[in-house]
Amino acid sequence: MAHPRLRYLVAALAALLLWLPATAQLPRGPRTLVRAGLMDKPDTLKAERDSLRAMQLYALFDSLSREDYLADSMALRSLRTDDIVTLDSIARARFLLGYTAADTAKRHVFKKGWFMSDSMGISKVCWLSTVIPGYGQIYNKQYWKLPILYGTVGTGLALFIHENKTFKPLKREYDAYTNTSLSRTPELDALQARMIRSNTRRQLYLGITLASYIYFIGDAAVCYSTNEVSSVKKATTLACIFPGAGQIYNKSYWKVPFVVGGFASMIYCIDWNNRGYQRFKKAYALLADYEAHPDKYPDGPTDEFKGRYSADFIRNLRNNYRRNRDLCIIISGALYILQIIDAHVDAHLKDYDISDDLSMNLEPLVDYTYVPTLQGNRPVFGFNMSLKF
Known part of the structure; x- marks a missing residue:
């Protein structure tokens, strides 16, 4: 027969494990692969239905803001009591404490359809900026750049069109003269000199127009910050x-x-x-x-x-x-x-990462899972194996 004090000690340890928060798991680094082995039995069909209900609840909570949750919205009033129990402590803690103003700002700031959507990638923004000058600045909400863009591109294009009207007659006259004879005469030399000067100015104005146009497409890519973009994607786009x-x-x-x-x-x-x-x-x-x-x-x-x-x-x-x-x-x-x-x-x-830190770590794991037959959470014991490379 076991000693009475030993029974009390075992009961106290069991109560401590039942109340141990799920957040007691060891932190995992961004470059750590985790393989967790949980010693648990397969669930029944009812458990699978409850798991599906839990996934629907996660989607509902993710679509709500913290203010909606605290304000006891109509969507939350419609939940059953066992629905709330289905959400484990990790999800409730993440929802109640994890949503800050910055997180809310990052989640679906605006949504205006295909042409102006917060889910639009950097590549699509750049392609639309190529077709519609200034689209990238409008998308990035940098409206003060639009007068500079339209001013430089419009001025350069207007000067190019004006100079092109001067160059075209000179080019036609030169072609008409050289199509019959290429003999060098003072008249031909003077005509060619005027045509070269006009063509130089025309190419200069065209270069300014194209440089301004390309610069603002690149500016749209550099200033893009709606969604997370890797440095590889941005460098390749530029x-x-x-x-x-x-x-x-x-x-x-x-x-x-x-x-x-x-x-x-x-x-x-x-x-x-x-x-x-x-x-x-x-x-x-x-x-x-x-x-x-x-x-x-x-x-x-x-x-x-x-x-x-x-x-x-x-x-x-x-x-x-x-x-x-x-x-x-x-x-x-x-x-x-x-x-x-x-x-x-x-x-x-x-x-x-060229670090020489190559290591493997094996640590115990205590987690909680919802068991429908018990109408509550119970501890599950296992291990964490982490590989760093």
């Missing part, structure tokens, strides 16, 4: 918007000159080869027409080289310039994809 922006976001500044310099070199090579292609294309057209209809040119060939080179030689030069231009375009596309991959991988490596 790299897609503008080459080098992902490297700047990752603070890999030493890579920016290589990316920007590579793109600047490719743009220069594309323009250089395209001008050479257009030059020899026109010369070949004039020389081929002279060889096909010599009677139309009593003064001889009118191409730039005055017949010093054969049509086959000029055609080969034309094809070489075109081939080099197309190759530079392909290289530019490859460089664009490469800098996106670099920004994506670099962002991943920024958060890569």
